[in-house]
Amino acid sequence: MGGGHAGAFPGVKAPRRAFSWAGSEKNLNRPKVALITFGCQMNKLDSEIAEAGLLREGFQLVDDPAEADAVLFNTCAVRAHAEERVISRLAALYPLQDRRPGMVLGILGCMAQEHGASFLDRFPRVSLVAGTSHFHQLGTLLQRALAGERIAALEGGRDPEASERDPRAVPVGPRAFVAVQRGCSMGCAYCIVPSVRGPWRSRPLEEVLEECRRVLDAGAVDLTLLGQTVDAWGRDLSPRARFSELLRAVHDLPGLKRLHFVTSHPLFLDKETAALFGELPRLARWVHLPPQSGSDRVLRAMRRGYTRAKYLETVETLREAGAGVEIAGDFICGFPGETEEDHGATLSLLEEVGFSQCYVFKYSPRPGTPAASMEAPPPEVIRRRHGEVLALHEEISARRNRELIGTVQEVLVEGPSPRDSSRLTGRTIHHRIVHFPGLGGERPGDLARVRIREASPVSLVGEREDGP
Ligand code: SF4
Known part of the structure; x- marks a missing residue:
């Protein structure tokens, strides 16, 4: 597979910030990155691959943008509404960026590919725009952005391996x-x-x-x-x-x-x-x-x-x-x-x-x-x-x-139910969501036989038929 190229964007320079690269796993000064994902499962997967790459290259991953040196949005362009959500999340970070000069804001994936380098013109606070085939080189691009460069990486590139x-x-x-x-x-x-x-x-x-x-x-x-x-x-x-x-x-x-x-x-x-x-x-x-x-x-x-x-x-x-x-x-x-x-x-x-x-x-x-x-x-x-x-x-x-009430379903346990952590949640072989009280000892990935007692339009509720 061919390598991509990432051209520096000849626009306004972001404020330059002292950036010392540290590759050691133990170094507490490793730059912190929050990667926020919008859109489909393919985007979630791309983010997972990007996170693995960032860790390999010495970055730390954080969930809270307030702790991050860089906040990256992996975006969706399929509907206008998805784009509006990204723009409003981005704008909500400006006060944080004011308090932390040098904080990098980046747009990745479908919106980056759609709008191209013009995104950097429209959003002067954004300093990294990386398209759908540049997830594999995110670490390198981010180092440059943290050093003050404004970058649009859109041409070429390749799929993750x-x-x-x-x-x-x-x-x-x-x-x-x-x-x-x-x-x-x-x-x-x-x-x-x-x-x-x-x-x-x-x-x-x-x-x-x-x-x-x-x-x-x-x-x-x-x-x-x-x-x-x-x-x-x-x-x-x-x-x-x-x-x-x-x-x-x-x-x-x-x-x-x-x-x-x-x-x-x-x-x-x-x-x-x-x-x-x-x-x-x-x-x-x-x-x-x-x-x-x-x-x-x-x-x-x-x-x-x-x-x-x-x-x-x-x-x-x-x-x-x-x-x-x-x-x-x-x-x-x-x-x-x-x-x-x-x-x-x-x-x-x-x-x-x-x-x-x-x-x-x-x-x-x-x-x-x-x-x-x-x-x-x-x-x-x-x-x-x-x-x-x-x-x-x-x-x-x-x-x-409702047709399933009274039947016994084999449910693959996914973990605690998001709305009621005293119950477990999982899916049937027909991909229906089932909530049920565990017997104790079940782990995510286990199969459990569950008798269905209640039904709503989105999920089923049942109880265990057998021991763990
Ligand atoms: S063009 Fe879009 S909607 Fe049509 S098959 Fe491809 S991804 Fe699906």
Whole structure:
């Protein structure tokens, strides 16, 4: 893989600060970095890899920006709202930076790639802008920024390598994520991802397996394979490889208890992959398969490449594989040109599929995408449709969850319940969240048999059926 280049930005110099580099693990003067992550699992994974690199290069990681010499934001550009949140968190740090001159503020990832060096012009207090392919050299870039340089690292670069993941330095917990494919070569009319993350880059099978072994050796038991269109994995490799082969190979690794993959694209989820749900016992019976709309007209305008009928056919193939595969969906409400009839088609798709989970978004135009020049429905219409899709989904998921009352589910324990630490939380093989009182002695990553007693739209409550 080729190395990237990071050009110094010829703009206003940040106040120069005495900076002494110290590589020793024991040196208490090691610069402190707070890395704040927004957005998807891929971003969380990039941050984990970046943190491992920063530790290797002698930085200390802190959670509290008030203690930090540098605060870095790993950002999301998929929706305008995500960008607004980053900007407001950034601005909230200015008083802190006033009290600590020389404190570096940095923008990483998708927003950095989207706005480029202009970010340094617009935000003179920011001195580091590093794109989606520069996480591997963050330590070097940060040293320069701490020494007073203003830097935009956007061109070239490369994806992280398996050896750069250090699950012992940055613990993974029982659930770990492994990127099997980066970028996207699809051209959905609303989406900024291909322009900020580049085209598909599938990682070779052996490299994926090496990283999976590293995280399993470090204590993970539940792996999620990540890609923007994960089921298209292998299409860009030479020789071409099949996603079903990858799933089989990862499924056989020692120590694995559960295997997930996200996000799937309805065009690529083939019969071989669907058949694995009836075959591989540790493969979670859950597929995140975003339809985005239930209307053919809108799907065409979105350039999704499939029709409602094709989507339903894929769902049918998954369900025919047996083992009760659950489907999670994403929807965009208020895409340009969406009529009441189109919106009705989305509502009817929700009913027809019976999604176990849905992620429902209000359309927001992203600069440079084909949809950005198209006229969207008025904001109040988008808000109402969004509310209607959410309400219907809540009704469906409550109904689907109630069907499980009285059944016994095998739950993979994730840890204490976030709302009530006297209870444990975990997930079923169908990816449903279950809260239950432990018997004592359960650890994250254990499997527990739980009888379901109560259900809400988002989770289940139960009690242990057996001893620890
Ligand atoms: S498949 Fe479409 S929506 Fe998904 S990342 Fe690629 S371009 Fe974006």
